[in-house]
Amino acid sequence: MTRSLIYSLAFHTTMIFLTILSLPFMLREPIDLPPIVSVELIQISDKTNIPYAPKARKIIEETKKKEKERLVSEQAPPTAKAKEKPDKIPLPNEQKEEKKIIKKKQNPEEIKPEIRQSSEFEKKEIVDTNQIAALIDKAKEEEVTKQKKTNKITQSNQKNSFATGLTLSEEDALRAQIFGCWSVPLGLPYDEDLLVRIKLNLKKDGTITKSEILDHQRMNRPGQKFYKVLAESALRAVRLCQPLKVPPTGYDKWKEIQLNFNPTEMLKG
Amino acid sequence: MKKTILIVLLNFLLINKSYSLIEVDITRGNLDPLPIAVSPLHVDINSERYKDLKIKELGNNISKIIEHNFRSTGLFNPLKKEAFVQKPDIAHLKPRFEDWRLIKAQALVTGKILIKNEKLKVEFRLWDLAAGKEMTALAFTTTPSNWRRVAHIISDKIYERLTGENGYFDTRIIYVAESGPKSQRVKKLAIMDQDGAKTKYLTLGNELVLTPRFNPTNQMVTYMSYFRNMPRVYLLDIETGTQEVVGNFPGMTFAPRFSPDGKKIVMSFAKDGNSDIFTMNLETRVVERITDHSSIDTSPSFSPDGKFIAFNSDRSGLQQIYVMRSDGSGVKRITFGNGIYGTPVWSPRGDLIAFTKMRKGKFYIGVMRTDGTGERLLTENFYQEAPSWSPNGRVIVFYRETKAGLKGEGFSAKLWSIDITGYNERQLKTETDASDPSWSSLLSK
Numbered sequence: 001m002t003r004s005l006i007y008s009l010a011f012h013t014t015m016i017f018l019t020i021l022s023l024p025f026m027l028r029e030p031i032d033l034p035p036i037v038s039v040e041l042i043q044i045s046d047k048t049n050i051p052y053a054p055k056a057r058k059i060i061e062e063t064k065k066k067e068k069e070r071l072v073s074e075q076a077p078p079t080a081k082a083k084e085k086p087d088k089i090p091l092p093n094e095q096k097e098e099k100k101i102i103k104k105k106q107n108p109e110e111i112k113p114e115i116r117q118s119s120e121f122e123k124k125e126i127v128d129t130n131q132i133a134a135l136i137d138k139a140k141e142e143e144v145t146k147q148k149k150t151n152k153i154t155q156s157n158q159k160n161s162f163a164t165g166l167t168l169s170e171e172d173a174l175r176a177q178i179f180g181c182w183s184v185p186l187g188l189p190y191d192e193d194l195l196v197r198i199k200l201n202l203k204k205d206g207t208i209t210k211s212e213i214l215d216h217q218r219m220n221r222p223g224q225k226f227y228k229v230l231a232e233s234a235l236r237a238v239r240l241c242q243p244l245k246v247p248p249t250g251y252d253k254w255k256e257i258q259l260n261f262n263p264t265e266m267l268k269g
Numbered sequence: 270m271k272k273t274i275l276i277v278l279l280n281f282l283l284i285n286k287s288y289s290l291i292e293v294d295i296t297r298g299n300l301d302p303l304p305i306a307v308s309p310l311h312v313d314i315n316s317e318r319y320k321d322l323k324i325k326e327l328g329n330n331i332s333k334i335i336e337h338n339f340r341s342t343g344l345f346n347p348l349k350k351e352a353f354v355q356k357p358d359i360a361h362l363k364p365r366f367e368d369w370r371l372i373k374a375q376a377l378v379t380g381k382i383l384i385k386n387e388k389l390k391v392e393f394r395l396w397d398l399a400a401g402k403e404m405t406a407l408a409f410t411t412t413p414s415n416w417r418r419v420a421h422i423i424s425d426k427i428y429e430r431l432t433g434e435n436g437y438f439d440t441r442i443i444y445v446a447e448s449g450p451k452s453q454r455v456k457k458l459a460i461m462d463q464d465g466a467k468t469k470y471l472t473l474g475n476e477l478v479l480t481p482r483f484n485p486t487n488q489m490v491t492y493m494s495y496f497r498n499m500p501r502v503y504l505l506d507i508e509t510g511t512q513e514v515v516g517n518f519p520g521m522t523f524a525p526r527f528s529p530d531g532k533k534i535v536m537s538f539a540k541d542g543n544s545d546i547f548t549m550n551l552e553t554r555v556v557e558r559i560t561d562h563s564s565i566d567t568s569p570s571f572s573p574d575g576k577f578i579a580f581n582s583d584r585s586g587l588q589q590i591y592v593m594r595s596d597g598s599g600v601k602r603i604t605f606g607n608g609i610y611g612t613p614v615w616s617p618r619g620d621l622i623a624f625t626k627m628r629k630g631k632f633y634i635g636v637m638r639t640d641g642t643g644e645r646l647l648t649e650n651f652y653q654e655a656p657s658w659s660p661n662g663r664v665i666v667f668y669r670e671t672k673a674g675l676k677g678e679g680f681s682a683k684l685w686s687i688d689i690t691g692y693n694e695r696q697l698k699t700e701t702d703a704s705d706p707s708w709s710s711l712l713s714k
């Protein structure tokens with residue numbers, strides 16, 4: 001009797017323990033943060049991707065040159081770390097590049113590659129267009145979130161950025177890409193639930209091996225003709241966008257991905 | 270024991286994993302017109318001759334009408350035929366999707382026609398090029414002279430499949446055709462297909478005609494015409510051409526409009542300088558008073574469920590729009606904006622009311638919700654009015670008067686259409702000047 005009681009107790013505590021461990025999202029309240037994400041965006045673009053205005057560029061280039069000259073004269077080589085912005089998330093490749101450049105700083109001719117970022121002609125090589133897209137896109141996104149602070153969609157956005165394996169910029173790049181491919185059918189009712197969830201299985205290069213509409217049954221329900229049209233348009237968008245802009249690393253995290261298509265905001269706006 | 274614990278543990282790990290699926294919210298897309306390829310319909314070689322119909326060109330002509338319909342919606346972008354890579358007959362059997370995707374098409378329409386025993390058989394397929402599959406396929410049989418309607422019906426079916434909304438192409442518009450100088454204007458009742466083809470004049474122009482309105486359930490029209498300088502309300506059956514006067518009232522009757530079931534007419538009726546709203550049962554000819562107020566109540570329009578009537582009235586001073594129950598109770602003012610509001614028309618979907626607004630010498634066509642909120646002015650001009658809804662409630666047709674001639678001495682009235690989003694404003698082609706349009710319901714349901 002006592003033995004089984006002990007077993008039972010032990011088992012239950014493990015269960016509770018495991019539940020707490022593995023299902024934390026059930027306990028956690030949705031994080032109620034103000035919907036401002038621009039700060040994190042600056043973080044992403046540690047290299048300034050936005051092309052300067054011609055005048056500003058000259059000034060910035062000059063000040064950069066001056067600064068560097070000053071740095072060279074005042075400080076010794078170990079400036080590598082000091083140069084980095086504190087809020088930067090260092091990617092392994094970038095770190096190496098930076099170091100190389102800084103090591104050669106003594107030679108004034110070698111400074112050029114870094115300055116080159118801001119030259120419009122060279123921009124294509126250095127600037128990651130994905131990030132620009134993400135930036136532009138984010139700016140629009142902000143407007144929307146400002147308008148509708150209480151909107152559920154924005155909340156889930158926040159949740160995503162914390163819970164998923166994609167960084168904000170990666171998520172935004174993907175989102176921006178799909179925005180461009182998705183022709184939203186205009187004959188949709190305003191007051192119905194318009195959420196279409198699509199689960200994708202992806203290859204490493206971003207091509208789709210399998211796509212599945214999660215609320216498949218709803219498509220054939222009477223009075224839900226619009227839903228079928230909407231779901232099909234979403235599927236079409238995903239197929240048109242192939243290969244999707246996925247990050248180069250972390251395949252295991254995003255080999256399965258769920259896209260939630262919801263045009264409600266757009267139709268009402 | 271260990272095993273069970275292990276299984277339980279594994280289970281939890283798996284559950285945890287499945288919940289960490291990356292989710293990305295897509296809340297916006299583009300509103301660019303959908304690129305669609307309409308391949309000319311393949312004409313079967315076994316087709317027989319039919320009167321003076323040019324069979325060889327029929328396939329191409331039908332596809333042109335479909336393209337024209339699509340372009341007029343502003344929602345589709347029909348691609349140029351020169352870019353097409355596959356011949357119509359092969360494309361209809363099994364299109365090479367890669368080839369069509371190359372020209373950036375997202376949907377493809379193919380078809381086949383056959384005329385045999387004086388019957389025209391038209392078959393079409395709609396292909397989703399991204400998915401590489403057929404979305405819909407239908408065949409129609411009719412008399413060959415009906416080929417234009419077949420093209421419109423095909424357009425409706427495709428529109429329906431791609432937008433989730435009913436089409437409005439297989440419809441007609443009745444309007445007042447105008448000609449001559451302003452002081453001696455000749456006004457005739459005219460009807461045409463929604464794309465401007467097949468215009469037919471229904472009256473001779475001896476008497477002035479005004480405000481024709483379609484019965485939402487059939488091809489019956491009510492309109493106003495002057496008889497010995499007295500306006501009367503008439504009923505006209507378009508199919509048979511029979512015409513009758515709706516009752517004989519001592520005063521003047523105005524702005525007649527059908528109820529959604531087509532069994533009643535609602536109109537305003539003036540006596541001693543005061544006008545009120547009445548309904549008349551077309552079967553029993555019983556007239557019922559709806560409003561009884563010392564102000565001028567006009568332009569009544571039923572809601573599609575028949576439970577409410579919107580009308581305009583100057584009971585608060587300036588003319589504004591009011592809504593009441595169809596028995597006249599519960600009158601509620603819904604417009605409070607600056608300016609004068611008039612000609613309310615309830616959308617066939619029931620969600621919006623279209624109206625004309627006059628403010629500071631300008632005329633606006635707008636829409637608002639049925640409680641008066643969410644007012645959106647779609648278009649502005651010096652003179653425009655009389656909005657009428659397409660049967661799916663997406664497009665509004667109205668007429669606009671503009672100055673004509675080099676010095677602006679004359680004037681011209683034309684029909685225009687606009688999407689309820691405020692985009693895609695277009696002039697409809699009419700043979701003469703035109704005013705007071707009314708859009709029919711779908712000819713085939």
